[in-house]
Amino acid sequence: MSMQGIILSVVILLFAYGIHYCWLLLPIINGYGAKYMCSSIFIVGYSERQQRTEDLDMFPMKYVTFTVNTNDLSVSASLFRFAQRKAIYRNGLGAILISELTEDQIHAQTFNKPISPDINQDNIPWSMDNKLDDDDCFPSNINQTLLQGAINNLFIERDPTKLIRTRAIVISYDVKLIAE
Ligand SMILES: *[C@@H]1O[C@H](CO)[C@@H](O)[C@H](O)[C@H]1NC(C)=O
Numbered sequence: 644m645s646m647q648g649i650i651l652s653v654v655i656l657l658f659a660y661g662i663h664y665c666w667l668l669l670p671i672i673n674g675y676g677a678k679y680m681c682s683s684i685f686i687v688g689y690s691e692r693q694q695r696t697e698d699l700d701m702f703p704m705k706y707v708t709f710t711v712n713t714n715d716l717s718v719s720a721s722l723f724r725f726a727q728r729k730a731i732y733r734n735g736l737g738a739i740l741i742s743e744l745t746e747d748q749i750h751a752q753t754f755n756k757p758i759s760p761d762i763n764q765d766n767i768p769w770s771m772d773n774k775l776d777d778d779d780c781f782p783s784n785i786n787q788t789l790l791q792g793a794i795n796n797l798f799i800e801r802d803p804t805k806l807i808r809t810r811a812i813v814i815s816y817d818v819k820l821i822a823e
């Protein structure tokens with residue numbers, strides 16, 4: 644085989660490998676995007692736009708096309724129209740990526756969902772529930788003003804090219820929730 648022939652063969656092999664590699668990667672990219680977007684929209688209550696400009700604002704996710712369907716509570720994702728993946732939200736169960744089971748099989752599944760207890764969770768102290776410690780129990784060895792300042796600092800965006808995007812902070816001390 645001539646030198647040109649060898650080089651051409653290598654180029655064709657690399658090209659074929661590249662296509663094969665992308666082919667394996669596409670369903671993962673789209674599946675990740677569909678599941679993430681489905682949870683964000685139907686569980687967290689984010690808008691598609693919000694999610695696109697925050698968590699999914701990265702390569703190659705920013706080129707994925709999302710289709711949000713508020714009728715069947717699903718999100719489909721595809722990169723350049725290839726390898727579309729779909730995730731569906733089920734009330735009380737969260738979002739699931741359609742993978743081994745079909746969509747009909749997933750919708751046909753039944754679960755005995757626990758019933759929420761009839762209590763106000765805001766009155767039960769952390770870590771069992773939501774209640775933050777009252778100010779009068781605040782540990783005396785911690786300066787609350789300084790702590791609050793430190794927390795506020797973590798929400799300040801100093802570098803527009805490296806956003807930190809802090810969503811929430813919870814400070815636990817001595818098995819107590821002291822700041823949130
Ligand atoms: C807490 O820190 C602030 C800021 O440094 C200071 O002004 C204040 O005196 C401190 N409070 C206590 C109780 O030490």
